[in-house]
Amino acid sequence: MNTAELWQRYQDWLYYDEKLGFYLDVSRMSFDDAFVETMKPKFDKAFKDITAIEAGAIANPDEERMVGHYWLRDPDLAPTDELKQDIIDTKQSIIDFAHKIHSGEIAPPSGGKFTQILSIGIGGSALGPQFVAQALATLDAPLKIYFIDNSDPEGIDQILATISDRLDTTLVSVISKSGGTPETRNGMLEVKQVYEDRNLNFADHAFAITGKGSQLENQAKSEGWLATFPMRDWVGGRTSELSAVGLVAAALQGINIQAMLDGAKAMDALTRKPDLKNNPAALLALSWYFAGNGKGEKDMVILPYKDSLLLFSRYLQQLIMESLGKEKDLDGNIVNQGIAVYGNKGSTDQHAYVQQLREGVNNFFLTFIEVLKDRNAPSVEIEPGITSGDYLIGFLLGTRQALYEKQRDSITITIPDVNETTVGALIALYERAVSLYASLININAYHQPGVEAGKKAAASILSLQERVVEVLQKSQRALSLSELATQAEAPEQIETVYKIVRHLYANQRGIILTGNLGQPSSLKIAWQSH
Ligand SMILES: O=P(O)(O)OC[C@H]1O[C@](O)(CO)[C@@H](O)[C@@H]1O
Secondary structure, eight states, rough: HHHHHHHHHHHHOOOOEEETEEEEEETTTTHHHHHHHHHHHHHHHHHHHHHHHHHOOOOOOTTOOOOOGGGGOGGGGSSSSSHHHHHHHEEEEEEEHHHHHTTTSOOOOOOOOEEEEEEEEGGTTHHHHHHHHHHOOOOTTEEEEEEEOOOHHHHHHHHHHHHGGGGEEEEEEEEEEESSHHHHHHHHHHHHHHHEEEEEEGTTEEEEETTTTTTTHHHHHHHTTTTEEETTTTGGGGGGGSSSHHHHHHHHOOOOOOHHHHHHHHHHTTTTTTTTGGHHHHHHHHHHHHHHHTTOOEEEEEEEEEEGGGTTHHHHHHHHHHOOSSSBTTOOOOOOOOOOOEEEOGGGGGGGTTHHHHOOOEEEEEEEEEEEESSSSSSSSSBTTOOOHHHHHHHHHHHHHHHTTTOOOEEEEEEEEHHHHHHHHHHHHHHHHHHHHHHHTOOOOOOHHHHHHHHHHHHHHHHHHHHHHHHHOSSOEEHHHHHHHHHHTTTHHHHHHHHHHHHHHHHSSSSSSOOOSSSGGGEEETTTTT
């Protein structure tokens, strides 16, 4: 295409909403009109499906659940008055709680006010709050937030060391929809232990965000934690940022949660139009489908040219990959669907992997996110008439151009500023693009059976570890690995037994080893007391 044709294509496909100041440019996706025509019937169905979701259909058939995250920002959409009232009441309880924490009405037993939050959760119970904190929390936020989002002992130690001098003024937020996720439970138990070691009453610092009747809710209630907020079964973890999961942390950090909800509601309204060319979520879904041939054949690289949006790609990684990465379609056919998502930020990533994007394997499409406002204060001139912000946008435009020249497709999203409204709008945009794309490829975007399998496998490894330790403790002599595996009733899992032994040994957990770790069959394993 020559430059005049390209400029025309840009104008033909440019989506703009004046109120949000939001632009979407799909002109550098190389689909043609014939492709768009073939997709129209699929989109007709997708628009009907998302309307049904918003009306309360059981869009998650495996779990027999409604999918209600769109109601969170527009409670009037909720299919019953009870649900509507629940959303309104929850939001009010969050606002009240944040107010009481900020004013000191809810205060630490040692006096003063709470000064920081330690948020414990994983996946959808962490990624949204982490993204939003990075994007929107200001340096003078009333409470600073820290996260434990793994079962890594050293990671936990590092966070605890960072906050240890203010543990008495730390609010501990424990977030888990299921209320039984091991990583979250482990983090909570470790933190609770530290409070007890310091003679601080954990319950006076903790609150929970969790599903009704969960183990976590029961614990919070029986121990008298400061508060519990609900996570409803009609909101999935990866779409929970605008539920209590994201809103409590945001409100505590002084972020305007109503503006986030309003931004999302505005984007929902824009993306409700059953008109492919005038619906930005549909334009994204169309582009994703085109890029990957409806089979995820190309990876989605997300490159925001703004440091504060660094975690957006990580947040989207879960939203998109956990939603779309499915073995079977809704009719039970094996389809192995998904789209791989990665990216950090521009221009930083230009000095990392963009070399491959431009010249290497063409297995991706890129989404640039451009933010028009550079900073609040005026910028210094790095060179006459040129600022750092000019450079940043120059790098974005230059990379987009360089990729286009090499037939690498890209999408560009432009927002005026990173603020509550635009962040809410971006979250809604991708949530809705995922809903539409899931319809296009006929999969259930709202369950995650694959992750459940991993969790069950981990549990069985821990129970094997218990058996291994029991066998060693009872044995009167050192055992070979194969004897140990057989006596632990897992001869077929000898490799796992070897790895369990190696880990216990590395952590001085009672194992005595002789032999060569590099030659597993030479090992003799005993328990320390023998
Ligand atoms: O909020 P929970 O129940 O602790 O789950 C955390 C995360 O784990 C998953 O269930 C998958 O492992 C995610 O979908 C979820 O966001």
